[in-house]
Every structure is written in structure tokens, then in C-alpha cells.
Amino acid sequence: MSFSCSFFLNGALKLATPHLYPFSANSISKRQLRFSPNATSLELPLLPFNTNEILVPSECKILHLYEARYLALLEESLSRKKLFVHFVLDPIAINESSTEASFAARYGCLVLIENLEQLDVGALVTIRGIGRVKIISFVQADPYLKGEVMPMQDRNLYSPSDMNSLVLAVKEAVYNLNNLEMKLKAPKEAILQTHILNSLLWADKEPSLDCEEAFIPSLPERISFAAFQPVSRATQSELLKLQREKVKAMDLRDTKRRLNHSLQYLNDNISLVAAKLAIQSLEMQ
Numbered sequence: 621m622s623f624s625c626s627f628f629l630n631g632a633l634k635l636a637t638p639h640l641y642p643f644s645a646n647s648i649s650k651r652q653l654r655f656s657p658n659a660t661s662l663e664l665p666l667l668p669f670n671t672n673e674i675l676v677p678s679e680c681k682i683l684h685l686y687e688a689r690y691l692a693l694l695e696e697s698l699s700r701k702k703l704f705v706h707f708v709l710d711p712i713a714i715n716e717s718s719t720e721a722s723f724a725a726r727y728g729c730l731v732l733i734e735n736l737e738q739l740d741v742g743a744l745v746t747i748r749g750i751g752r753v754k755i756i757s758f759v760q761a762d763p764y765l766k767g768e769v770m771p772m773q774d775r776n777l778y779s780p781s782d783m784n785s786l787v788l789a790v791k792e793a794v795y796n797l798n799n800l801e802m803k804l805k806a807p808k809e810a811i812l813q814t815h816i817l818n819s820l821l822w823a824d825k826e827p828s829l830d831c832e833e834a835f836i837p838s839l840p841e842r843i844s845f846a847a848f849q850p851v852s853r854a855t856q857s858e859l860l861k862l863q864r865e866k867v868k869a870m871d872l873r874d875t876k877r878r879l880n881h882s883l884q885y886l887n888d889n890i891s892l893v894a895a896k897l898a899i900q901s902l903e904m905q
Contacts, residue, residue, distance in 0.1 A: 666765040678819040686742030689763040702733040793886035815849040847882035
């Protein structure tokens with residue numbers, strides 16, 4: 621298991637399992653199903669999460685899978701080039717008087733299984749976010765969700781030279797933030813302080829994946845997501861802000877705008893961690 625992937629998700633799957641939201645092929649609107657018939661697509665297992673568990677490209681998580689249906693999903697994913705889709709179940713009320721519920725997939729991320737550790741009960745699965753996908757149809761509901769997905773990449777009108785300076789600025793800010801984080805004293809149970817650097821290092825190299833190139837974001841797009849990771853000793857309000865920032869990052873379809881947004885978020889966190897270090901220094905005197 622990668623030392624830098626310290627986030628452990630246990631129970632979130634139980635909170636966001638499909639039985640909470642009755643499955644229906646009609647739950648997805650016709651507007652969501654309009655895609656070119658010649659476009660690239662994959663049929664993959666879908667693993668649902670709550671709206672506060674958005675995964676962005678370059679991010680790493682460790683999941684504890686133990687329910688039979690999710691272990692079956694894992695088995696199929698391993699047979700499908702170690703790929704599945706992490707997505708957010710977004711419950712929508714059909715109308716005020718109806719007791720029926722529906723759901724729409726808003727934030728999907730293609731993930732790669734990087735490591736697997738068998739346990740007495742279930743398995744620990746290390747996953748890495750690769751790139752955004754759009755779920756265009758659901759083809760199976762039981763024992764787990766499966767759907768057809770298409771890649772979602774940014775619509776860019778910029779030449780590489782237009783974004784080189786921004787990419788370098790984001791990378792420099794990530795290193796500066798990581799260096800500050802490493803000076804913070806944190807309790808043993810706190811998340812490791814290498815999340816953001818780990819994401820950047822992954823994003824900075826060409827992923828080696830056995831899937832079509834359209835599913836792999838460009839280097840600037842990968843770098844633009846690396847900033848959206850938890851900071852050491854983050855408060856609850858700071859973690860809630862991170863979730864909002866992830867939503868914005870996933871919604872944007874312009875790499876340059878996301879790079880600028882990432883840089884602002886990084887600089888805000890640099891100032892925040894510097895302030896925490898100043899307080900830490902005073903407490904040690």
C-alpha cells in the first residue's frame with residue numbers, strides 16, 4: 621500500500637449504496653443521453669458515494685470494501701483492466717407529493733485500482749482518480765451498478781505555451797505548501813501530509829493505462845486538479861470548503877481557468893498553514 625495514500629474510507633459506501641435510491645433507467649433524462657454514436661465509450665462497474673465524497677483526477681483513496689456486492693464489483697473491475705467509476709449519487713425529489721426518489725450521476729471519475737490488500741473481512745483497495753467521465757446509460761442495477769461512460773475532457777483553445785507558466789506556478793505552489801505542511805505537528809491519527817505532493821507527482825507523469833487515450837486528461841488538465849487535496853490539521857470548515865472547491869473544479873471545462881483557480885486555492889492554503897505555523901511557534905515558546 622502506498623505510504624502517501626492515507627485516507628481510509630469506512631462506512632461511506634454503506635451510506636451511499638444504491639438501495640437508498642430506487643434504480644430506474646428513466647432516472648436519467650434524455651438530455652443527459654445525447655452523445656455522438658461514434659464517440660469512445662466503456663462499459664464499467666459504478667461505485668456510488670455521497671455528495672460529500674467527490675473524487676477528483678489525481679486523487680488517491682483507500683476504500684474498505686466488505687459487502688458481497690462490492691466485492692463482486694471489485695472482481696469484475698480487476699477483470700476490466702483494474703478500472704471502475706467512482707461517482708456521486710445526487711438524490712432528486714421527483715415532486716413534493718411523491719415518495720419516490722430518483723438519482724442522477726453528476727460527478728463521475730474513472731479510477732484505477734493501484735493496490736489490493738485482502739483482509740479477513742473484505743479488502744483494502746487503493747484507487748487513483750484518472751479523469752472525468754459522463755455516465756450515458758445504466759445497463760445493470762443488480763448486484764451492483766454498471767453503466768456506459770464517455771470521457772469528459774476540457775475544451776481548450778490555448779496552445780501549450782499559453783499554459784506553461786501557469787502549470788509551473790501551480791507546481792511551485794504545491795511544493796511550497798507541502799514544505800510548510802511538513803513543519804506542522806499533527807496527531808498520529810491525522811492524515812499524512814503528502815497528499816498534495818503525491819497527486820502532483822502522479823499528474824506530472826504520463827499515466828500508463830490500458831484504456832483509450834481519450835480517457836486520459838492532458839498534462840495541464842491533470843496538474844490543474846492536483847491542488848484539491850486535504851491539508852494537514854484541516855478544520856471541519858476547511859474540509860467543507862475543499863468539497864466545494866472540488867465541485868467547482870469538476871464543473872469547469874477550461875483548463876486555464878482551473879489552473880488559475882488552483883493557484884488561488886493553493887495560495888490561500890499557503891497563507892493558512894503559515895498562520896498555523898506561527899501559532900504553533902508561539903505555543904512552543
